[in-house]
Amino acid sequence: MNYAKRIDKLQAILRRQKVDALLVSQPENRRYLSGYTGGDHGIGETSGLLLIPARGRVHLLTDFRYRLQAEQDVPWATVLLYPKGLLKLLPQLLPDLGISSLAFESHYTLHATAARLGELLGKAGIATVPLKGVVEKMRLIKDDDEIACIRRSVALNEEVFQEIFPAIRPGQTEIETALAIEAAMRLKGAEGPSFPSIIASAERSALPHAVPSAMQIAKDRPLTVDMGLILDGYCSDMTRTFVPGKADAKFLELHRLVRRAQLAGMRAIRAGVRASKVDRAARAVIADAGYGQAFGHALGHGVGLAVHEDPRLSALNNKQLRAGMVVTVEPGVYLPGWGGIRLENMVVVREDGCENLNTDSTWLDV
């Protein structure tokens, strides 16, 4: 990854915003800008923050537990430890670096932390400036290195699915299936799942966000498997719905409908088209068949270092797609009491269309 280029770009933004530095606390932003792989345990327990000055050398601030990892991952930055916490270090460090205005990520800083920071730095004559979404905006367009990573993540996710798929049998529980999938991910080298796998059988497949239960997978009923993993920091996300046993006519009809909607969505994608228009293209197929009310969520979302990121493919997002964005296309039909069908692939937005990253065709065209 070309971290130097990303840092240069961000530093130019900071100079335009007339702040002396940005403190990066958001974990995916931190990884995007530096490659640091430290993992946080929630917002309260960080493995470190980047201090990016508008000019000059980047600092990675962390504690003794992460020192080795920080120095290995980001040899081109200055690693500094805060044995008594970040709020003790900054009032000493910033004046030494000539920083008199510090921006922070207001969408990933706790109110109490920001208040205390403002107070402590204020005493030292340093202004604090809330900024929102600056690095996220940079992350919208994936460069070739990132697309290569996402491609590998998608491929490994499919490999896991294809390994587990033949072993999925009625009688096995949803939880057992989820555990088998997540174990295979980690044994094949993934950092872990990119979200808790969804394994939803029969009428439970009508819940778009079902948590795997102790229920046994039902014979001849729909089974939704929605799974993704993280490989080298980058996420994948794929959904297949199929029938262990014999599919009935209704399933086949609805499955074809959802697949047609997905293909219509994919055909609508190209640089310059509004996200809402892509959502509409897929939704129209389902609505025309009389199932509009049964498709209650947006068509897709961006994927990268985070499994859910911008852009959203939704009726509410009128922004234009741009080449290099990576999004899911995942229409669904959910019928309470009967079950649901969702199909999800990931694609790269290109100037003249989209590139489908998924090659798995299990139960796709039936």
Add this chain to the structure above:
Amino acid sequence: MNYAKRIDKLQAILRRQKVDALLVSQPENRRYLSGYTGGDHGIGETSGLLLIPARGRVHLLTDFRYRLQAEQDVPWATVLLYPKGLLKLLPQLLPDLGISSLAFESHYTLHATAARLGELLGKAGIATVPLKGVVEKMRLIKDDDEIACIRRSVALNEEVFQEIFPAIRPGQTEIETALAIEAAMRLKGAEGPSFPSIIASAERSALPHAVPSAMQIAKDRPLTVDMGLILDGYCSDMTRTFVPGKADAKFLELHRLVRRAQLAGMRAIRAGVRASKVDRAARAVIADAGYGQAFGHALGHGVGLAVHEDPRLSALNNKQLRAGMVVTVEPGVYLPGWGGIRLENMVVVREDGCENLNTDSTWLDV
């Protein structure tokens, strides 16, 4: 759980603080006050918030995905949905409820959210008041229902350990061992691990927070297993260090030392004693043997709905322990290049001593 009693107590606090209501966003606080089991995906994707007025009925604010679960878990509250987000709902709802000052949890609210909330409610003539740690303070002392839950969580965690222990063999990788443990937890009914299991063999056991690797477990070398689970919302946390194969004299000597330090810490615990004094009691045993530098972390931490909560048993915490607190006692000795030994039990602070919640004695007194 007696939620009514907890709500009464919190409402009395709010009246003393002269605020009309508290918005509870912190997930464990939300569960403590209501029993709501909805799970968040990080601070950016909440499954709902409690609105606790200083007088009157509690509201649970959530979105359509969690409606059913909210109504099932908290039938005594009014469940309200925010189809267009919390920030749209509150300016309409609060005037109807006669709320003109709203406290929020400043330690679990993003700066950007707090700023926007202040702006929107300000226009409606409603003041926003940052509060910190109010519910956490209530959670410090566990009542009998909570201690019963923690006891079951500890017992199930030991059951998982004892099931997996005989199968731990040299040659198996750290990751495989972690996966076996976490699968057993979920199959036995746990909600999941309370933290990512630590399985660290040989010199890797010198890292207190080692992430399981693809390294094979080494014969005749120390192996640290630090694991915990969540059952009915309550966490457990236990560490054992043992040798697959034959332990040498150095291991046995250091293992006895760490165990002696643990027992000294447990003997020092009773209501009224300062946390720092308990830490010192255990640390002195290790320091007297010449290994003071090799024990670089605090002796223990509180456990409850969160796996790491107050009180900390550390040199820096001079507060007195109180009956009903639940803490870990986990001294360790870490020697880079050789390995480490840590032993961890959980205890309840009682008036006249402490009650050890662990019964597992694997490799404890060797």
